[in-house]
Amino acid sequence: MHFRPALAALATIGLALPAMAHDQDEVIMLAGISAAFSAANLVGEPEIVDCTLSGGAQTHCLSLTVRPEPTGYVPGPWCPTSASDGPDVSGIWLHEGRVYDADGSFMGQLATLFDDPAWQMVDPETGKIAVTDTKEKCAAAARPDVGAEYANTCVECLPEYLDPDLTVTYVIPFEPVTAQAPSPTQQAGSGVAFNGIRLDAPAPVDAILGAYTIAPFDDCGGHINLFVGYHYHAATDCIETGADTAEDHAAPVGLAMDGHAIFPALTEDQATAAALDACFGHSSDGLGYHYHAGPAGGNAILGCLTAQYGCVLEKGAETCDASQRRGPPPRD
Numbered sequence: 001m002h003f004r005p006a007l008a009a010l011a012t013i014g015l016a017l018p019a020m021a022h023d024q025d026e027v028i029m030l031a032g033i034s035a036a037f038s039a040a041n042l043v044g045e046p047e048i049v050d051c052t053l054s055g056g057a058q059t060h061c062l063s064l065t066v067r068p069e070p071t072g073y074v075p076g077p078w079c080p081t082s083a084s085d086g087p088d089v090s091g092i093w094l095h096e097g098r099v100y101d102a103d104g105s106f107m108g109q110l111a112t113l114f115d116d117p118a119w120q121m122v123d124p125e126t127g128k129i130a131v132t133d134t135k136e137k138c139a140a141a142a143r144p145d146v147g148a149e150y151a152n153t154c155v156e157c158l159p160e161y162l163d164p165d166l167t168v169t170y171v172i173p174f175e176p177v178t179a180q181a182p183s184p185t186q187q188a189g190s191g192v193a194f195n196g197i198r199l200d201a202p203a204p205v206d207a208i209l210g211a212y213t214i215a216p217f218d219d220c221g222g223h224i225n226l227f228v229g230y231h232y233h234a235a236t237d238c239i240e241t242g243a244d245t246a247e248d249h250a251a252p253v254g255l256a257m258d259g260h261a262i263f264p265a266l267t268e269d270q271a272t273a274a275a276l277d278a279c280f281g282h283s284s285d286g287l288g289y290h291y292h293a294g295p296a297g298g299n300a301i302l303g304c305l306t307a308q309y310g311c312v313l314e315k316g317a318e319t320c321d322a323s324q325r326r327g328p329p330p331r332d
């Protein structure tokens with residue numbers, strides 16, 4: 001069997017993958033992939049489907065449908081409601097490479113942090129913080145072109161606002177196909193974690209901050225919008241599996257939308273030694289080409305996608321043609 005980078009991810013979780021003919025090989029891989037996603041909130045069984053990738057390649061893809069909510073923990077919290085709320089009842093914010101506790105104290109310091117007196121998230125008289133506390137407000141405010149009436153509002157969407165039938169389908173090539181040039185992650189996101197949660201593109205923080213809003217992430221780097229449900233903008237230890245290591249690498253945490261495996265973040269020194277490319281990928285003996293998630297504070301799980309990517313299909317869409325597909329409107 002010729003080497004396939006995505007197989008390395010499966011090998012590291014202890015699956016023996018015998019050499020077989022192409023399609024049987026994919027069936028075996030499918031079983032391994034199903035095992036890898038055993039902690040995900042799967043809807044039905046993963047399938048092999050025909051797909052057209054972003055660069056026009058027609059190939060076979062893994063199709064995986066999930067409910068976009070984690071099974072291993074309860075998401076949140078996100079917004080503090082008063083200046084005295086501490087980090088235990090608040091999420092985090094990512095700014096210039098740092099992870100901040102987005103607690104009441106942080107919300108009171110935004111004018112200083114962003115050097116802009118128009119920030120006044122904490123009411124100076126009551127100490128209260130305005131929060132999007134209904135589904136309607138979350139729908140209106142959890143988007144980059146939020147209305148001015150939401151200025152100085154902390155934006156959060158709660159799990160109970162989600163359509164109980166909301167599902168997301170990932171269509172990811174079994175075997176990565178070379179692209180003419182790397183692609184930004186904005187179209188299809190970065191990938192999917194093995195717990196079934198979307199590893200998204202960077203949060204559009206400039207648009208969010210430009211509206212004088214903050215949409216914190218929980219301590220796992222996730223938050224909710226009504227379209228894709230709970231999703232990550234940072235890869236944290238919440239998605240590390242603690243499984244066996246391979247090639248001096250911790251176990252992979254998910255699959256990128258181009259079919260390459262994503263491994264946990266490296267320290268700065270390790271990343272320098274690994275000579276990661278702009279997409280945060282590199283090749284190593286035994287693992288082939290793979291990615292390492294960016295550091296949590298960087299608001300980029302991947303820098304870009306090296307190979308042709310597949311699709312994230314929201315409910316109702318059936319087939320993946322990433323070469324034709326125009327993405328959803330920008331949103332957080």
Ligand SMILES: [Zn+2]
Pocket residue numbers: 249263274282284290291292
């Ligand atoms: Zn590596």
Ligand SMILES: [Zn+2]
Pocket residue numbers: 200203223225231233331332
């Ligand atoms: Zn988001």
